[in-house]
Structures are given as C-alpha cells and as structure tokens.
Amino acid sequence: MSLSLPGRVVVFDYGEVISRTPHAARAALLEATGLDADTLFPVYQELRHDLDRGDLTVLAYWRAIAERTGQSWSVTEIHRLWALDFTGWFEVDPEVLALVEELHDNGTRVALLSNAGFDFGDPYRRSPMGSLFETVVVSAEEHVLKPDAAIYHETCTRLGIEPGAMVFVDNRAENAAGADAVGAVGVHFTSAAALRRSLEELAATV
Numbered sequence: 027m028s029l030s031l032p033g034r035v036v037v038f039d040y041g042e043v044i045s046r047t048p049h050a051a052r053a054a055l056l057e058a059t060g061l062d063a064d065t066l067f068p069v070y071q072e073l074r075h076d077l078d079r080g081d082l083t084v085l086a087y088w089r090a091i092a093e094r095t096g097q098s099w100s101v102t103e104i105h106r107l108w109a110l111d112f113t114g115w116f117e118v119d120p121e122v123l124a125l126v127e128e129l130h131d132n133g134t135r136v137a138l139l140s141n142a143g144f145d146f147g148d149p150y151r152r153s154p155m156g157s158l159f160e161t162v163v164v165s166a167e168e169h170v171l172k173p174d175a176a177i178y179h180e181t182c183t184r185l186g187i188e189p190g191a192m193v194f195v196d197n198r199a200e201n202a203a204g205a206d207a208v209g210a211v212g213v214h215f216t217s218a219a220a221l222r223r224s225l226e227e228l229a230a231t232v
Contacts, residue, residue: 122221
C-alpha cells in the first residue's frame, strides 16, 4: 500500500532512526584513542549533550573528552577522531530512508528534527536525503534539546502548522513523549516495519 498522510507533516529524528547505530565507527574510535569502551563512551555521551545544545564547538567537545580521559590530542589527531565519529553517523537504514522518500513522493510533507552539533546542519541539508525535507531543525543551532517543548514549537513554526498536524518519530521514548506533550503525535521508533504500521494506522484515521 502506498503511504500518505494528507494534512500531516511527518518529522523524523535522524540518529538511530534514519541512520544506523555506528558500531564500526565506535570500534574505530576505540582503536584510534587506545581507550576502552568503559572509559571513552560514558564521557563521549555525557558531553554530547553540551555539543548538541550548542554549548561546545566540535573542537572543544573533543578537547573536553581528552581532558576527562587523561589524553592530550593535537588538532590533527582530533580531526581524525571527529572524522571517524562523524562519518559513522551517515550510514543510513535504507528501509527507513525509503519510507521517508515514499511519503515525500506521495505528497506528504516531511522534515527533520535532530539533537546534533553544528557540524551536522549542512550535511543534513545538502546531502541527497536533504532534498526530501521541507525544513531541518538542528538542536545546536537552536540552543535547546529535545524533549524541551521549545524545539517542537520552533519546528511547527517553521512549518507553518499547529502541533496537532505534526507526527514526530524518534527512537527515544522521552522525545516522542515530548512531542505528545505539546499536542503533536509522538511515535516511538523501534523498526522500519513497526514505523510503517504506525503511520498506516494514523493514515487510516485522517
């Protein structure tokens, strides 16, 4: 069945929804840093919130990781680590991206709302997939993270819609719940197949 949601805008999270979990990149980071997973990734994740909120530049983020893990990395070394990490996030799940494209091609408006650093804005917008999105909202550029209500309202403002017209898809239950809290429809992503079923059920109610 060809999928379309007339009168709705489907807004997608990016990381681990459209993109796959970057397992290979994470293994490469461990090899490049010489750190073990229990040392690197808790710090990587904790400081990521500051990066994604726009409180840290990419360079400051990696320097903070170095300081917290007892390392000293030059800009050249940091660029290598950044590149390993950054490119790992651009392996997409073809089933999910094909679903985004199907919605777009059938006339459903689609957009992107991602907790991400400043470095992701242009790739999101200028990559081939970016041609599908009516707008792209990046948390660092707004200095606010999901599930803060402000970022959902900003997304709706850019789209020229009320929250009730937005369907928001995110792999984190708290972010889907944040969309529900402002009057949108939050869909907790678990798989491409489950997402299609959820969207088909919503389409049947339009």
